[in-house]
Structures are given as C-alpha cells and as structure tokens.
Amino acid sequence: MKRNIIITGGAGFIGSHVVRLFVNKYPDYRIINVDKLTYAGNLANLRDIEDRPNYRFVKMDICDFEAVSALIKEENVDGIIHLAAESHVDRSIKDPFTFARTNVLGTLSLLQAARLNWEPMGWNCPSEESSDVRIPCRFYHVSTDEVYGALALDKPEGNPPYGTDFFREDTPYNPHSPYSASKASSDHFVRSFHDTYGMPVVISNCSNNYGPYQFPEKLIPLFINNIRKGKPLPVYGKGENVRDWLYVEDHARAIDLIFHEGRTAQTYNIGGFNEWKNIDLIKVMVKTVDRLLGNPEGHSLRLITFVTDRAGHDLRYAIDSTKLHNELGWEPSLQFEEGIEKTVRWYLDNQDWMDNVTSGEYQRYYEEMYKL
C-alpha cells in the first residue's frame, strides 16, 4: 500500500536511522523528512539515501503551524512519526524555554495541524491511487523513559539489574529535568488529542540510544572522540548513575513495528534490559578505543576526570519492555558488547563526520547545497 509519511527530526540521530529504514524498506511509501536543522540536525547523516525517489527533505520548524498544516495537505500525509525535539538534558538546564517551545508547543502545533486535516475525513485519508481506498491516519509520538523520573539504586554492587524496580507503561510520570518535563508535557498533549478528539495516536518511551550519527555532546560519542584526541573525560559525580542502553537500529525497528502494528492509544516501552553504571561503561569504551587505536591496555584511563555532578541528575533508568515483546514480538538484535564495538569502530572510521560536526562545517555544506 502507498503511504505518505512525515518523519520529524529526521536529520537528527535517531530520526536519521528511522528515515533510512523506512526509505529502504518501503519503496512505495513517500517519506518526508521535516527538520529545522538546529545544531543537532545534520543532513550528512542521510547522504546514502538523499537521492532516493521516495524521499523528500523539507526544512521547517514544527512550531510553524501554518507551514506544517499546508505540508500535510500538499503531501496528502496519512502518518506522522514525530521525533523532532531538543534532546540534551544539559542544554535544558541552561535554556529551558527552547525545550518548552519545541517539545511542547512544537508537538501541539503538529497535533493541531494533523487534526484539522484528518478529523473532517473521519481520521481516514484517501490513498493516492484511489479516493475509495482509505488509510487510517496515525500520529506516532516518540518519547523517552526520562518522563518516569528516576529509579532507586538499591543494589549498587555486583551485576545488573541495579534495583528491583523498572519503568513500566503504567509507572506514574515524575520528570525532574526541564527536558523530561517538556517531553512529559508533550506526551500528555498527545494523549489528550486521542481522548478529546479521537485522534489515532500511539506513543513509545525508549531508554538511552547509542550508535552511529549521535551528536558528540552525548556521553558515548563525546567520550570516544575525547579518547581519540587524548582529551579529558568529564565524568559527572562519581559515575555511579545507571542508564539502560539500546542500539539505535533496534529502536528504529521497534518504531517501524509500533507504527504499523501497535494498538491505537497505547504506550510501548522500549529498552534492552541492558543497565550500565556510567563508570563501568566508560571503562569499556576506554578499553575498546585503546585496543582499536593500538594503544597499550589502560593507556587512556588517565583521562577519566570526575567533575561536578549534573543538577538533578537522575540516578537510574531501567525499562521493562515486556509489553512490546509479548504483543509485537520485538527484541533487541545486538548484544551490548557487539553494539559498542560496532559503534566505536564507526566513529573511528568516520573521523571526517566527527570533525565536520565538531568544527561546525556540516551546517555550512548543506546550507550551500540546498540554498538554505
């Protein structure tokens, strides 16, 4: 079946993997990547698919309600997969307004634009081939496990899990950072559009992603790059915080599955049952990068530098993704050891990508090419 799908934030880290998956897997779909190209948006993440006939890039701010609404109409859009967001906790602590604008008002702008287009058609869009064939519309909101707050670290020694509790779909929301508060708010707006207007929505909340094309302000790419350059590795607090890591392509596969088969108005948690204390993960990264660079074992451990903790730093995240497994059969495809090796190799093999991002060159190249 032909579908016309907007993917927002497709030039970012996870969005670029979702766009690539959909463009390759569904040649009959038209995939429209809507992205404002903030500092985190990088079209070089999509170089391998940018010339495909079923792909279109549109530079647009999701907060621009009129523009979004016109695009939905123009492209006869029947599905929206919404990833565009301000996504970095540290930035949200410095500049909360930007997070409220994009994550809350931007999501609301998309919801309202989709509603005004879809509601008059009874939430069923005509397919392009025939106006008799109707495609149920779908608004898929991609959210985070951070909306649930933080879990206790009641088993800090030994092997994971580091606590008895996990985030489940019915865990009450308890966000702590301006970032997670803005994502929680956007989740509430999405649910309210289902409950109030009957919009067919679905939401997923995922744990920490890692893999290629992640902006090097986040722990894993930042530290790989710093180890390569012999720069300090700033570990917040004592490095005791726990995160649950998932390879980004496994997240993209889950999004594909939930978009097509998830039940309307449901929430699905996505995670790999893969908890790591930051300091242990950092030691694995140091070991892997040193080995691949031919350095003696332990060479870069001296770069580890304990610094002032992040304000309001959530202690532990751990996702229970049993619902997604039981209902849709999803499970992660990569063991962490394999995923981290693949990731470190990718960043070391793609130093041009990293150097372009850290120098700011990536923005100038596409500005020129697209006359942005």
Ligand code: NAD
């Ligand atoms: P990212 O910061 O790498 O990318 C965000 C993208 O959104 C960028 O391309 C940026 O240009 C675009 N964008 C920002 N503001 C915009 C606006 N106003 N209009 C249009 N585009 C705009 O983010 P990411 O890490 O890929 O995260 C994507 C989504 O997944 C976010 O919604 C995030 O909350 C969620 N998420 C991320 C993780 C993670 O570990 N990174 C985990 C769970 C959920």
Ligand code: DAU
């Ligand atoms: O859990 C999902 C979330 O994961 C997503 O919603 C966010 O968009 C994404 O950024 C990520 O949030 P975190 O804050 O967990 O990711 P970050 O990579 O910033 O940090 C991971 C852990 O490492 C966290 O405990 C803070 C710590 N850290 C991070 C940086 C950047 C450091 O110790 N030093 C650092 O320099």
